[in-house]
Amino acid sequence: MSFTFSKATKKQSRLRFDIEGPPGSGKTYSGLAIATGLCPPGGKIAVIDTERGSASKYAGQFTFDVLELDNFAPAKYVEAIAAAEAAGYDVILIDSLSHAWNAKGGALEMADKIAKRSSSGNSFNAWKDVTPEQNKMVDAILQSRAHVIVTMRVKTDYVLEKDERTGKTAPKKVGLAAVQREGMDYEFDVVGRMDHTHSMTITKTRCSAITDAFIEQPGEQLAKVLRDWLTDGVAEPEPMRMPAPVKVDAVQARLEHPRLKMLFDQLGAPPAKRLATLERYPDNDKLIQILEGKVKEEDLAKEKIKGVFAKQLAGVHDEPAPGQEAPQ
Ligand SMILES: Nc1ncnc2c1ncn2[C@@H]1O[C@H](COP(=O)(O)OP(=O)(O)O)[C@@H](O)[C@H]1O
Numbered sequence: 001m002s003f004t005f006s007k008a009t010k011k012q013s014r015l016r017f018d019i020e021g022p023p024g025s026g027k028t029y030s031g032l033a034i035a036t037g038l039c040p041p042g043g044k045i046a047v048i049d050t051e052r053g054s055a056s057k058y059a060g061q062f063t064f065d066v067l068e069l070d071n072f073a074p075a076k077y078v079e080a081i082a083a084a085e086a087a088g089y090d091v092i093l094i095d096s097l098s099h100a101w102n103a104k105g106g107a108l109e110m111a112d113k114i115a116k117r118s119s120s121g122n123s124f125n126a127w128k129d130v131t132p133e134q135n136k137m138v139d140a141i142l143q144s145r146a147h148v149i150v151t152m153r154v155k156t157d158y159v160l161e162k163d164e165r166t167g168k169t170a171p172k173k174v175g176l177a178a179v180q181r182e183g184m185d186y187e188f189d190v191v192g193r194m195d196h197t198h199s200m201t202i203t204k205t206r207c208s209a210i211t212d213a214f215i216e217q218p219g220e221q222l223a224k225v226l227r228d229w230l231t232d233g234v235a236e237p238e239p240m241r242m243p244a245p246v247k248v249d250a251v252q253a254r255l256e257h258p259r260l261k262m263l264f265d266q267l268g269a270p271p272a273k274r275l276a277t278l279e280r281y282p283d284n285d286k287l288i289q290i291l292e293g294k295v296k297e298e299d300l301a302k303e304k305i306k307g308v309f310a311k312q313l314a315g316v317h318d319e320p321a322p323g324q325e326a327p328q
């Protein structure tokens with residue numbers, strides 16, 4: 001056999017996107033919004049719904065077809081993906097992939113059942129049967145001709161931590177590992193972590209335009225950046241920008257709040273960023289505290305938001321390039 005190197009090209013044109021987050025953070029909604037932005041004109045979106053019709057509550061806002069699964073064996077996912085492919089869907093949203101791990105019929109239950117049937121009662125050997133099933137499901141996702149977006153739940157862990165200010169020990173939320181086989185996130189081009197403000201922090205990406213991006217209410221604009229990236233041979237994707245804020249008079253008026261104005265000026269926050277921030281934090285006092293760095297953080301997620309938020313206000317990530325101002 002001869003080993004020949006050939007010039008590397010970006011052959012891939014289909015996205016593999018993993019959206020992770022706790023319940024209510026925006027996995028389903030953002031998945032639908034991004035799927036809608038990725039879908040070519042006249043194309044169609046298939047949703048494989050394991051959450052008992054939870055995607056369908058957004059049927060008024062997005063156009064998609066849905067298949068509800070009630071058994072979550074990895075093989076069922078493979079069948080559902082194959083059915084979506086056969087029907088010619090352009091984007092497949094799997095909501096959620098966590099069920100294939102820890103819900104009825106999922107990998108953990110399969111391993112458990114096999115172990116109980118075996119003479120040793122040991123689950124170690126059971127994985128010899130379950131892992132290939134799991135791998136087939138991953139292959140079906142990776143080989144699909146459609147864009148595939150998956151969602152994964154995260155589990156919350158707590159550690160006891162001493163608060164230096166008060167000297168008291170209190171439980172603190174940490175970890176937030178995705179509910180799936182360890183390392184599942186490696187299979188995806190982009191991994192986004194949702195938080196309770198429905199913002200997404202990009203924790204892993206092969207698309208450099210969104211490295212470490214913090215995206216409020218991700219949707220169409222993120223999809224556009226990804227579409228550009230997937231289209232080989234075209235110009236570099238535009239840097240990620242904040243969505244154009246919806247202007248509300250009350251928010252406009254708050255722009256003139258003397259203390260807020262001074263803090264924004266100090267941070268060098270551009271006008272669009274000020275509006276978006278004011279919309280996100282309707283309480284002036286609370287926002288002032290945040291901008292002054294005085295808010296006691298209750299959990300890691302908030303800490304992270306604050307960190308990225310402060311960085312954004314300083315204009316690190318997403319300033320529009322000259323001549324590319326977001327339409328107002
Ligand atoms: N990208 C987004 N843009 C705007 N609103 C969002 C977004 N993501 C979530 N939301 C809001 O959060 C709510 C809960 O989101 P959902 O996707 O159902 O959460 P999850 O699937 O994580 O449980 C939605 O009904 C919507 O109001």
Ligand SMILES: [Mg+2]
Pocket residue numbers: 027028029051054095
């Ligand atoms: Mg959901």
